[in-house]
Amino acid sequence: MYVILNAAMSIDGKISTRNNDSSISSKMDFVRVHKLRSSVDGIVIGISTVLKDNPMLNVRYFTNGAKNPTRIIIDSNARIPLDSRIIKSSKKIQTIIAITHNASSKKVKEIENKGARVLVTGNGKVSIRKLFQKLERMGLRKILVEGGGEINWSVIKLGIINELIVTISPLVIGGRDAKTLVEGEGFANISDGIKLKLSNTIIQNNNEIVLFYKLR
Template sequence: MYVILNAAMSVDGKISTKNNDSSISSKMDLIRVHKLRSSVDGIMVGISTVLMDNPILSVRFPTRSTKNPTRIIIDSNARIPLDSNIIRSSKKIQTIIATTHHASPRKIKQIQNKAAQVIVTGNRKVNIKKLFQILEKMSFKKILVEGGGEINWSVLKLGIINELIVTISPVVVGGRDAKTLVEGVGFENISNGIKLKLSNTIIQNKNEIVLFYKLR
């Protein structure tokens, strides 16, 4: 399986502001991301991203596509609202809610009744390593991880990312409570950090840079 992590951040490394405004990408970058989405089998995000942004995670730029990747939501307690854009569109676009044994069986049933598939793995937190093994058995070949910071940490720490694509938007937002590209507990020393190899760079709209890294 090939796994790509894509995110857009401010120059100071924030993926959203302290008020959870995450509209960082330019239109040109959105077109790039939606093209990337159209090349994968699955798009994965954490439940906080769903709760904060209410995304639909479909392919819409430059034009709406009829073929969308499966949305995979990491949601330990099955907190996803039944009226969220993801659940509301799950009859049209395949959806997987990855949850744990801790989630309410009643809520799991309600999600399934809305045509979303539920995968249960892990006790308190979704076991992402096992989830990827399950997705591989289900014939997923290419997955795009689209955040947020906690999920980015979990997948990077597991060593399952092949490629990291980061758009640096020419803006500084600050804020100690604003989410950064990678959250989690982090490494203690730089020497333990995840090593990257720059494979390409693109400059968009004069001031926006897209960095393409391969994991070493």
């Protein structure tokens, strides 16, 4: 499986404000991200991002014959609202809700009735490793991880990302409760950190930098 992690952050590393406002990057960056979406088999996000942003997670800004990838939501307890944009559109766009055995079977049935597929892995939290193995067996070979910070950590700590793409917008947001690019427990030692090499940089709107890294 090939895994790409993409995010937009402020200069101080925040991916949203303390009020969960995450409209950080430019229209030009949305076009780049939607083109990237159209090139992958699946997009992975965490349930907190669904609850806070209610995203559609489809391809909109780049429509040049583009297909919508499968949307995969990591949601241990099946908290996803049935009236979320993702669930409401799951008969039209393939959708997977990745849960654990903790989720109520009633909610699982309701989700399936709306057209989404449910995959069960892990105890307590979704096992990202097992989930990705299942996705690969289903033919999803190229995955785009789009956050938030907790999911980014869970994917990064497994050492399974092949590329990391980060847009740095010319903003300083601050706030100890504002989410950063990578949350979770974090590594204790610099030597344990995931080592990357810079493969490309672009400047958008004379203002915003996109950094492309590959696993070293």
